[in-house]
Amino acid sequence: MQKGQDNCPMSKKPTILFTDDEGTFRNIMSKELDRMGYNVTCCASGQETIKNMQERDYDVAILDMNMPVMNGIETLKKVKTIEPTTEVIILTGQGSIENAVQAIKLGAYDYLTKPCQLKELDLLLQRALEKRKLSRENFHLKTLVHDVQKPSSMIGNSPAIKAVFKMIDKTAPSDVTVLIQGESGTGKELAAKMIHQYSKRADKPFVIVNCATLQESLLESELFGHVKGAFTGAAESRVGLFEIAEGGTLFLDEIGELTVNTQAKLLRVIQSGEIRRVGDNRVITVDARIIAATHKNLPLEVKEGRFREDLYFRLNVITLRLPSLRERKDDLTALIQHFLQKFCKGERTMDMHPEALHAMTLYDWPGNIRELENTIERAVVLADGNIISIEELPDNIRGRTYEHYGKNGEIALSEVEKNHIIQVLKEKNWHKPLAAKTLGISLKTLYNKMKMYNIDL
The missing domain is CATH 1.10.8.60 (Helicase, Ruva Protein; domain 3)
Known part of the structure; x- marks a missing residue:
């Protein structure tokens, strides 16, 4: 096993695990990857690769397709089992393209044919690292959402709150959109959490968006995400809250504070179930239940032109009114x-x-x-x-x-x-x-x- 020279024990260089059974090629690639700025670990076999994967975390694994005992496909499967977010690039000969395509179906990021151009490899590594970063960011944010989520319940035995409990019991099992209305401080966020926790999405993220606290210029990026360079200050790509809430519930608190322009964009997402990150043309399908809340009188806001009527009808499939404490x-x-x-x-x-x-x-x-x-x-x-x-x-x-x-x-x-x-x-x-x-x-x-x-x- 050979490692690229790295004198700093706390190096922030991307970590690459390079596997090839040809010693000369392996030595050359070790030096070239190190020269390109990567922290590289080289392995001579699939078994050695798995051993290293079990010992530390790697950003990208580069695997030769044709290796004895354990080939690239078998090694890929084990790598993905150990660490699903490690991206895998397959190196293959001209006659093994079909196997390389199979590898992509099994989770490999991409493949290159040997002998490969170093510039081409470097470009592919940069793209794989970006995807790895997005995957880990999404994973950690979802973990955070689950960590802060506690079992929630509303306190009370009055007829008014019993009616709320009954409505939550009825609406929670479905995926229907719910609009929660009530004065400030009545527990709208808590009611939304209860709906989520009693739904079939309970083991998925519950993501809160306070529409009143987000600047309009940043709201689209927060909701839909953005790609690197999409606008001034976008130094890196970022997933949006719709993607973070995938499979779960997105709670739009104080939705009455949204501008008409942002309301139109939100309406399109609710209608199509698709988003585009800011600065990206790719369409991403999202699956998140929408629960919205407001202390405002939305029918009056619609009448006075401050809230879109079509969005109001989309949100107002089920209305849950929370009583004030004096009630x-x-x-x-x-x-x-x-x-x-x-x-x-x-x-x-x-x-x-x-x-x-x-x-x-x-x-x-x-x-x-x-x-x-x-x-x-x-x-x-x-x-x-x-x-x-x-x-x-x-x-x-x-x-x-x-x-x-x-x-x-x-x-x-x-x-x-x-x-x-x-x-x-x-x-x-x-x-x-x-x-x-x-x-x-x-x-x-x-x-x-x-x-x-x-x-x-």
Whole structure:
């Protein structure tokens, strides 16, 4: 085995594995590839090639077709089994073209006939390296998407959120396009993740595109990808988010923020299932389910000419409307407990003082669940003990309590708890097990408190 000279142990030179059973030719190619700037390892047989592949990663393997014991085809198959992203170039004699074509069908990047021109080989190596880079980038991005994806679920038992669960159960198994509508902070991204996780695409990528944060000049490149030199600053080729989401789900958040020009390009992709990278004429077929979300009134946007009607109809096959938090106050206690557990992180157990809890039930939560989450996180940080008092809540939430009871704050805390229990019992039609669950206490504790506060049993 011979290696090209490389004095730097952290070399960034492309790694080439060159295999040929002819010693003289192998030595010549080792020197030439090294001179061309590659970090080359030479092997005399297919068996030696496999041994090296099992020991380290190579960018490109150059294999002679006609070798004893293990020929180029057999070596190719094993190379691709060990590392699918290693590109393979086959060297073949004039009489072995048919075998070389078979090798391409089995995954080889291309072939050259011997004796080959060094310039031709160098050009082919550059193309193979570019393809290798794109393949690995795509692989790593998909791995990242899977790594950050956690099992998701929405919290609540109210009629409003139950209707959402029912719609998700119905729509998830199909590939139909879904448009999620709701105010900011209602959990549109979480609903999209649930649809993906309950679908047949669950083991494939879930890719999020926030249309509001991407500049229009870069959005096309982000969605469809680009080739090297496509525009100023495109120093290397890059796959787009549609390709990264292949086989999975592409979530287009805040789609109402797209310009009409970008809407037209997106419509063509949804209709045809095909994209072109920026600067490339090649058509690439993509398979990604589209879920879109917006807080805007899209029919009004269509009427006023800010959103394409044909795109709206394409997206609006199924509409999933998420209720605001003020429409599902029954879920407030359960959501509070969820966020308390999240931000305490097992270090301590915290609970809400009845006065603080009552203040939160009076508040309208214009920022919805996101505002509630931020409020709980703030309160956990500010609380000195294990009980979050009303003093740890923001002024705008505390103010509703003072308006309700008078600014002197003379109402007894026990009265606050009593009123809160009565309010929850009324909301649950005096169904005590449901009320106890909403309050976050046991049924026995609820009966004891009702007796203590002289609430009719």
